[in-house]
Amino acid sequence: xxxxxxxxxxxxxxxxxxxxxxxxxxxxxxxxxxxxxxxxxxxxxxxxxxxxxxxxxxxxxxxxxxxxxxxxxxxxxxxxxxxxxxxxxxxxxxxxxxxxxxxxxxxxxxxxxxxxxxxxxxxxxxxxxxxxxxxxxxxxxxxxxxxxxxxxxxxxxxxxxxxxxxxxxxxxxxxxxxxxxxxxxxxxxxxxxxxxxxxxxxxxxxxxxxxxxxxxxxxxxxxxxxxxxxxxxxxxxxxxxxxxxxxxxxxxxxxxxxxxxxxxxxxxxxxxxxxxxxxxxxxxxxxxxxxxxxxxxxxxxxxxxxxxxxxxxxxxxxxxxxxxxxxxxxxxxxxxxxxxxxxxxxxxxxxxxxxxxxxxxxxxxxxxxxxxxxxxxxxxxxxxxxxxxxxxxxxxxxxxxxxxxxxxxxxxxxxxxxxxxxxxxxxxxxxxxxxxxxxxxxxxxxxxxxxxxxxxxxxxxxxxxxxxxxxxxxxxxxxxxxxxxxxxxxxxxxxxxxxxxxxxxxxxxxxxxxxxxxxxxxxxxxxxxxxxxxxxxxxxxxxxxxxxxxxxxxxxxxxxxxxxxxxxxxxxxxxxxxxxxxxxxxxxxxxxxxxxxxxxxxxxxxxxxxxxxxxxxxxxxxxxxxxxxxxxxxxxxxxxxxxxxxxxxxxxxxxxxxxx
Numbered sequence: 235x236x237x238x239x240x241x242x243x244x245x246x247x248x249x250x251x252x253x254x255x256x257x258x259x260x261x262x263x264x265x266x267x268x269x270x271x272x273x274x275x276x277x278x279x280x281x282x283x284x285x286x287x288x289x290x291x292x293x294x295x296x297x298x299x300x301x302x303x304x305x306x307x308x309x310x311x312x313x314x315x316x317x318x319x320x321x322x323x324x325x326x327x328x329x330x331x332x333x334x335x336x337x338x339x340x341x342x343x344x345x346x347x348x349x350x351x352x353x354x355x356x357x358x359x360x361x362x363x364x365x366x367x368x369x370x371x372x373x374x375x376x377x378x379x380x381x382x383x384x385x386x387x388x389x390x391x392x393x394x395x396x397x398x399x400x401x402x403x404x405x406x407x408x409x410x411x412x413x414x415x416x417x418x419x420x421x422x423x424x425x426x427x428x429x430x431x432x433x434x435x436x437x438x439x440x441x442x443x444x445x446x447x448x449x450x451x452x453x454x455x456x457x458x459x460x461x462x463x464x465x466x467x468x469x470x471x472x473x474x475x476x477x478x479x480x481x482x483x484x485x486x487x488x489x490x491x492x493x494x495x496x497x498x499x500x501x502x503x504x505x506x507x508x509x510x511x512x513x514x515x516x517x518x519x520x521x522x523x524x525x526x527x528x529x530x531x532x533x534x535x536x537x538x539x540x541x542x543x544x545x546x547x548x549x550x551x552x553x554x555x556x557x558x559x560x561x562x563x564x565x566x567x568x569x570x571x572x573x574x575x576x577x578x579x580x581x582x583x584x585x586x587x588x589x590x591x592x593x594x595x596x597x598x599x600x601x602x603x604x605x606x607x608x609x610x611x612x613x614x615x616x617x618x619x620x621x622x623x624x625x626x627x628x629x630x631x632x633x634x635x636x637x638x639x640x641x642x643x644x645x646x647x648x649x650x651x652x653x654x655x656x657x658x659x660x661x662x663x664x665x666x667x668x669x670x671x672x673x674x675x676x677x678x679x680x681x682x683x684x685x686x687x688x689x690x691x692x693x694x695x696x697x698x699x700x701x702x703x704x705x706x707x708x709x710x711x712x713x714x715x716x717x718x719x720x721x722x723x724x725x726x727x728x729x730x731x732x733x734x735x736x737x738x739x740x741x742x743x744x745x746x747x748x749x750x751x752x753x754x755x756x757x758x759x760x761x762x763x764x765x766x767x768x769x770x771x772x773x774x775x776x777x778x779x780x781x782x783x784x785x786x787x788x789x790x791x792x793x794x795x796x797x798x799x800x801x802x803x804x805x806x807x808x809x810x811x812x813x814x815x816x817x818x819x820x821x822x823x824x825x826x827x828x829x830x831x832x833x834x835x836x837x838x839x840x841x842x843x844x845x846x847x848x849x850x851x852x853x854x855x856x857x858x859x860x861x862x863x864x865x866x867x868x869x870x871x872x873x874x875x876x877x878x879x880x881x882x883x884x885x886x887x888x889x890x891x892x893x894x
Contacts, residue, residue: 237302240290241381244331247283247338248371250276254364258357270353273360274345280367281342288322288335291380295322301387304328304380310393310812312783320404321394326528326544327380329407333524334370336408336415340444341367344419351440358426359419366418369551377544393783393812402462406455410482413452414520417489419444421517424510425559428566433510438500441513443871445496449489450867456482457860468818468833470753470848472856475624480603481523487596488516491589498585502647504574505586507567512589514563518556519596525552526603577649584642584650591635598627636690636741639734640697644704659693662700666693680749687745694738698731725873733866736859743827743855752849757842767849769830770794771803776843784808786819789834789843793823800825807834827854 254276261269291304295318300306308325309318323332341363348356374380397403423441427433459482464472473479492512498505525548576582602619610616640662644655670689677685703709705727706719754766758773765771774790786808793801803821810816823830828851835844 236290236293236299237381237383240287240294241379243283243287243290244371244375244381247280247287247334248368248375250280250283251364251367251371254280255361255368258361262354262357265354267353270357273357273364277338277341277345277360277363280364281338284335284338288331291328291331292319292322294381295319298391300389300391301384302380303382303384306384306388306391308394309391310783311390313393313399314782316401316404317394317399320398323407324394324398324403327374327378329411330370330374330378330528331380332408333411333415334367334374336411337363337367337370337418340416340419344444348440354430355423355426355437355440358429359422362422362425363418366422366555369554373544373547373551377547390812393810396784396808396810396813396815396817397466399810399817400462400466402458402466406458406462408455409451409458410455413448413450413455413489414482414485414523416444416448416451417485417513417517417520420448420489420492420513421555421559424513425562427510428559428562431566431569433506433570435500435503438496438509442493442496442500445489445493445513446867446871449486449493450864450871452482452486452489453860453864453867456486457857457864461857464853465820465822465831466817468820468846470751470820470831470833470846470850472747472853475602475621477603477607478523478527480599481519481526484596484599484603485516485519485523487592487599488512488519491592491596492516494585494588494592498582502574502576502582504576504582506570508589510567510570511563512593514556514559518552518559519600521552521555525549574648576647579645579652580650581642581645581647584638584645587638588635588642591631591638595628595631595635598631599624602627633687633690636694636737639694639737640700643698643701643730643734658704659697659700662693662696665696666690677750684745684749688742691738691742691745694741695735698734698738702728702731726870729866729868729870729873731866732869733863736862736864736866738859739855739862740859743852743857743859746852747850747856750851751853754847756845756847757838757840758845759842762842764845764847766830766847768795769800769849771830771832771847773843773845779806781808783812784810787834787837789832789845791821791832793830803830803832805832805834824854827852827858829853 254273257276258270258273261267261272294302294305295309296315298305298309298311298318300309304325304327308321308328313321322328341360344351344356344359344363348359351359420441423437423444427437459479460472463474464470492509495505495509495512499509525545528544528548602623606617606619640659641652641655644658645652666689669692670685673685673688702720705723706716708716752767754764756762756764758764760773760775763770763772770793772792772794774792776787776789779786779788786806788804788806791803791805792799793803801823803823805821806819808817808819818833818835820831820833828849831848831850833846835846837843
């Protein structure tokens, strides 16, 4: 009965979504508050029913009900509880149910916390959300029913894909989906604005918190997925430029541009049309990522579906929402007012430059990802666009952007002083040059531009802190005055500083790991010693161990540095008999922000075992920087100014002339 109840809840959610998609639009046309308010009640009810359907699928997995196809295909009675739960979204059907659950949750939150929105705008936003939800409910019910039954239930399940039986994959998909689907709110606000033909600074103030929430979760989701690939796949890399990885990077780049563009619109009532377009494109890229993962056009460790019917259905959804929204944009954008003007050298100009670099970088990734697929579709030729292309095209676009980042907050709105901003960044610039000199003196070999990139990272970090020092008059008065000014700063200002500093931290981690990482691949027997970057790794023994639903081979390594033991590492290789596949469990030894990394390969005929050993300097900075950026987003999100309406521009004071 649980499966049937879950299926029925999905059908009811679809019915509510259809009501929510139509009735509020009619109410807005008739200016009927009662009909417009239907959007709020149906959004909340839809959220409850979708949550019930998802809870039903979780219950089926936890109780190992193998009469349900989804549970049989992706679970096993001996699997640990955490992976029984994460197995709910470790497959196509369950992950799509998670997708619509998050969509319903965001819609429900707009309904619950959107009381400060004009009634007609809220009605249109929730109606657009319901259009999206209806399409995906239909997709699930027609092509991807997670509650389908098996006529003759088996005794045992086939188990979850072993690669997905990891705590990182228990957290990564929900985080990523909260980002992907969260941008649907920005999309809905954009389409609602186009329908109403009205957009202003208040609109930007309303849309920015939802965009921030999605951006924060997408940042953390990408970072978690990168770290999972790093330690779980056994190859020691953290980014492969895989098409599905790129599919998450593109909306992040567009979403970052949208955040900055919305800020200009909120503060200066400018870039209105561009901001609307970015909101549409960001969610469109999220939909594109959904298509790539589930259409079967890609073969990837991330990809789920291979059924062409599902791919065609998602392609139709893609065409309807992307094509429809862009058509509406082309029709209505010319009727929107352009907004305020500003000088090229200004904070607005810096944010426009930011948008230019981010969108161009996004377009580069888009072309590199889709070009091989389009070419294969047209003439059947298969080509591979990999890391060399992306490194040569993405880096030259992103590095100038990073150089410009510290200048933006130091420029005034409307008309800025570039020379004055440069003077205030002298300390950061000198520190960056010192960092370049130190790196050149302490390292040998590696890329020629690596020390310059390290210096750039230091410049970005200290440049962000320079803005903070400028705002608090840190070196221009007493410490008590500086502390008082620091407490008075809006949290969004602190968030900007923290997020920009996190970007510099990530850059340093990327450069150090890619430039000075060391690797050794050796065949070892117990008693053998491998030397890498001054560390000695001694293989003490190789043993076997039985896990809950796998058997694993474990190697025990003692690691010494300068004759002193600093740790014991136990990498393993797990064999999942039910699935007939194996996984590599790397062992990590952290020293500061650097790591020693050991993974096991296959056993050889002579009794030795293949061992892959890496030393990765400052590799943790890559993910630490992402966490810092997300914390900056959270600080900005906590700014109470985002929870109130945008300030209305002051009306000009009319001076009465004395009568002559």
